[in-house]
Amino acid sequence: QKEVEQNSGPLSVPEGAIASLNCTYSDRGSQSFFWYRQYSGKSPELIMSIYSNGDKEDGRFTAQLNKASQYVSLLIRDSQPSDSATYLCAVKDFGNEKLTFGTGTRLTIIP
């Protein structure tokens, strides 16, 4: 059974600080990794995708991938109250188009 694990939180971070979200996955064949943001009652919104080891930056967001340790993380710099949401980690395997999601980490930015 392929698993994607996330700390459910809630994770509370002061406004302006760095929020760090982590995700581990069980299948070494996993190829691509995604972070989605989901506000309460809304649909998931794609924030970042990453498939190579290392860091990928997009504005205030940085995704980090370490395939040897089987973890992927998302850093949010200069956290804003509008970043308060549930963050979903998703994993795609080679040759398989479906995404396997973690249960999400609830992030709260404290003004």
Next chain:
Amino acid sequence: NAGVMQNPRHLVRRRGQEARLRCSPMKGHSHVYWYRQLPEEGLKFMVYLQKENIIDESGMPKERFSAEFPKEGPSILRIQQVVRGDSAAYFCASSAPRTSVNEQFFGPGTRLTVL
């Protein structure tokens, strides 16, 4: 609006009725995926379709659930003889024809309530 479209946004059915959920992919996308999110649970893959083909239905319940993506028109997820346990948010996602990363973009979802 070139985003993924789903309708209806909210659907109420009584036990035993049929539910039909529709999804139109983003412009230029030909791959459609259906996911279900039960209350307080994560998103679970149900089925992956391309035009006129079901590619992967490994997440579909064996009975009462079916999906199609006809040559013309939206993709449809059909749930026959609904039960209370079918109450959930059903999300459709779409992606462009095969890319190296396969980013999937989600529609607003259909929230199904079974009375």
